[in-house]
Amino acid sequence: MKYLDEYRNPRLASKMLERIAEKTSRRWTIMEICGGQTHTIIRSGIDRLLPDKITILHGPGCPVCVTPVHIVDKALELASQPNLIFCTFGDMMRVPGSTADLLSVKASGSDIRIVYSPLDAVQIARDNRQKEIVFFAVGFETTAPANGMAVLQAYEENLENFSLLVSQVLVPPAIEAILSAPENRVNGFLAAGHVCTVMGYHEYMPLAEKFRVPIVVTGFEPLDILQGIEMLIAQLEKGTCRVENQYRRAVTEDGNLHAQRVLSELFDVTDRIWRGIGMIPRSGLTLKEKYRRFDAEVRFGLGDGVVSESSECVSGLILQGARNPFDCPAFGIRCTPEKPLGATMVSSEGACAAYYRYRAKTLERTG
């Protein structure tokens, strides 16, 4: 297939669904790890079209959703400072911190700018040398190389007024945490194709072996997802646990070596807190000592304040596949995209937002 429409072809989708049904002899639980895949699954109704024996769980692969509250609070503190321009991608603007969000801070007069690339923030730093420029560096392995390149650029130009507020996280340790949990019920994973375009998929092989789960690197269109599920079911029924690559048009086993070199030049691996989930060892990136002056937390001496989150929000359990958005009593009633209680309702990749947008605006039990 060469064109996007072909990956949305309903006739091919029906055939794949028939084959999946024929192959499925018992109950299996599959987790997709990426918020983009969550939206495709819910938007196209894949979870409802699959045989009843297959349960789809949504994993913690939405970067906005897993950015912890204490980092959002630091973003709010920085953005409120005079003589500072805070730069962010637009999807972080409405993520609730303990007491506010970036949109409300901007409305009260702070200089917060939505950018499309960290290099835009570097340009703002060049153009405003009398001001401090901070870029909110959130995301997985997909965003980290570009953020690293921005720091390299600033380093080479000796730009003294540019820094990153870093909240970069890594996918394989999150998969390990989910599989290690005593209540884990995931039998197989769809790995996120875009992360693997950068990192390849060799990192998943020890996980598949250790936990005896098949992992299929999968793309984002409906037929990508169905094919990824078909490949997983074939392995599950046979009792194999290999890493396979459905997304061959974009992903190789080794990934993008240049991007990986940028990551290892700029960042060290560190423990990171994931919103709603807690600390996952060695699941994040932090700037290396050589580039520490570009780390906004160090530069501005930010401390951890008192963090508070909605006591109603169960997004942490949703991100670990332990709850469905419809299980949340606030869904569509006290929590909507216009008035979100948790990040999974805000983000364009969040599971709660996907259910709200494509299923129902009020509570609907899936039975």
Ligand code: SF4
């Ligand atoms: S519906 Fe809202 S309150 Fe409930 S889990 Fe989702 S984000 Fe949290």
